[in-house]
Amino acid sequence: MELWIPITIAAAFFQxxxxxxxxxxxxQLSTLGATWSRFLYAAPLAVLFLxxxxxIGGYAMPxxxxxxxxxxxxxxxxxxxATSLVVYLFGLRNFAVGITLKKTETVQAAIIGAVVLGDRVGTAGIFAIIVSLVGVILLSGPSERPGLRHMFSRSALVGLAAGAIFGVSGIGYRGAALALDGGDSFIRAAVTLAFVTTAQTIGMFFWMQWREPGQAxxxxxxxxxxxxxxxxxxxxSLGWFTAMAMQNVAYVKALGQIELVFSIAASYLFFGERISRNEWFGMALILSAILILIGLKAPG
Incomplete structure (x- = not known):
């Protein structure tokens, strides 16, 4: 088994x-506050790890x-x-549904690649996109009354936007790690993580002081x-950064869909949330579409 595979699974679990x-x-906190907590307490740990x-590890700084x-x-x-959108989404839908809507990033990447880059989608890819679209429709509205009219509901749009922006984030992190001069995948990931989390902590602090004084x-x-x-x-993040420094973002993100399994378990175990029959079906359709795309992207 290639090393990036267990690293990706661990990253999905911790995420x-x-x-x-x-x-x-x-x-207890606002959306901004809950988002900032993720960076504030991660930055010192990331810097100490680097x-x-x-x-101690004897690595040279790239x-x-x-x-x-x-x-x-x-x-x-x-x-x-993207993180702020997901935290906001948790107030609109249950945990598993929120994570599933976010995870449409894999399907969205295929659509964007076809439109912007001219990537060939093929019949199977088009089928996967249609299947995922039906799944999103089932998840976008009230669990007992799904329908096309809910496709543009607030929860659906927030979830889809989060997925697309997380895709941009992944590409940015892989590009950053590969741009460093020297070093292996582990030190590149550590440098990227330490810099990014520190910058995020400082940037969000000043933003919150302006928008929500006292939230810090x-x-x-x-x-x-x-x-x-x-x-x-x-x-x-360390897991994602390391995996994406080792492997193409598309493959890492595809395997990372295992987070859906973790989210369903968490929805039941931590929050006691009931998942309706339509929501189960919608999540299954999106997962099926993702698996089809994983098969199309897998190296031959």
Whole structure:
């Protein structure tokens, strides 16, 4: 088994656990506050991890350049926006449905690639897109009354937007790691993670001071829970960054759909949320579409 595979599965697990904790925090903090907690407590851990790799692990610091900063800042900004959308979505739909809508990023990437880059989709790809569209329709409206009119509901649009922006974030992080001068996948991922989380923490702090004065103090006041968000967020990001430094983003994101399994378990175990028959069917359709695309993307 290639190393990026278990690393990706671990990253999906920690990311799902982080979203569980953020959903819990959403009851005490604003959307911005719950989002910032993920970066605030992750940044020091990421920096310490990088220092440890250099001082104890004997890794050499890769060379930084303008291309790295451009990719890293783009990916970091996209992640802030996408994470905020997902946290907001948790207030609209149950946990598993929210994560599933976010996970449409794989299907959206195929559509964007066909329109913007002229990538060939093929009959199977078109079928996968149609299947995923039906799944989104089932998830977009009230669980007992799904329908096409709900395709443009707030929850559906927020979930789809989050998925698309997370895709941009992944490309930015892979580009940043590959732009570094020297080093293997692990040190490249550590450098990217330390820089991005630090920049995100500082940037969001000033944004919150402008938009929501006092919210930063609330995040600090709930540090026992918020620090766990930071820890799981750091571990998840380290896994994603390392996997994407080793393998194409499309393959990493495709395997990362295993997060859907974790989200269904979390929805039941942590929140006691009931998933309706239509929602089960909708999630199954989206997962089927994703698996079709994974088959089309897998190296021959």
């Amino acid at each position: 799902n656990l982080r979203f569980v904790l953020q959903k819990i925090l959403k009851g 220092i440890g790799m250099i001082t 060379g930084l350049n303008g291309r790295f900063f451009a990719f890293a800042l783009t990916g970091g900004l996209a992640q802030i926006v 103090r609330k995040v600090l006041s709930v540090w026992p829970k918020a620090s766990l968000v930071g820890l799981t967020g750091m571990l998840g």
